Amino acid sequence: MTSLTVVPAYGRDYATAKAVREAWDAGKDFRISNMFSPDDGRYVNKDDRPAGVAIMVRFHKLTKTVNIK
Numbered sequence: 001m002t003s004l005t006v007v008p009a010y011g012r013d014y015a016t017a018k019a020v021r022e023a024w025d026a027g028k029d030f031r032i033s034n035m036f037s038p039d040d041g042r043y044v045n046k047d048d049r050p051a052g053v054a055i056m057v058r059f060h061k062l063t064k065t066v067n068i069k
Helices: 017-025
Strands: 004-007 029-034 056-061 064-069
Touching: 017 064, 029 064
Parallel strands: 004 056
Antiparallel strands: 004 029, 056 064
C-alpha cells in the first residue's frame, strides 16, 4: 500500500487545509477510508502512520483534499 485516504474521526471536520495539518501534527485520529482495503474503517494518526505511505485527507464535508507528507 502506497497511499491512504483518511477522514477526520469522531465527527470532526475542518474548514481549511491548515487546520487539517495542525490536527495531524497534534496527533488527532483520522479514520481510514480506502474502499476494498482491509484497513478501511481503522483509525490512524501521525504516530501510527505506516512508513513510506502517503496520506490524503478528505475534509470540509468531504469536498476538499490535502496531502500530508
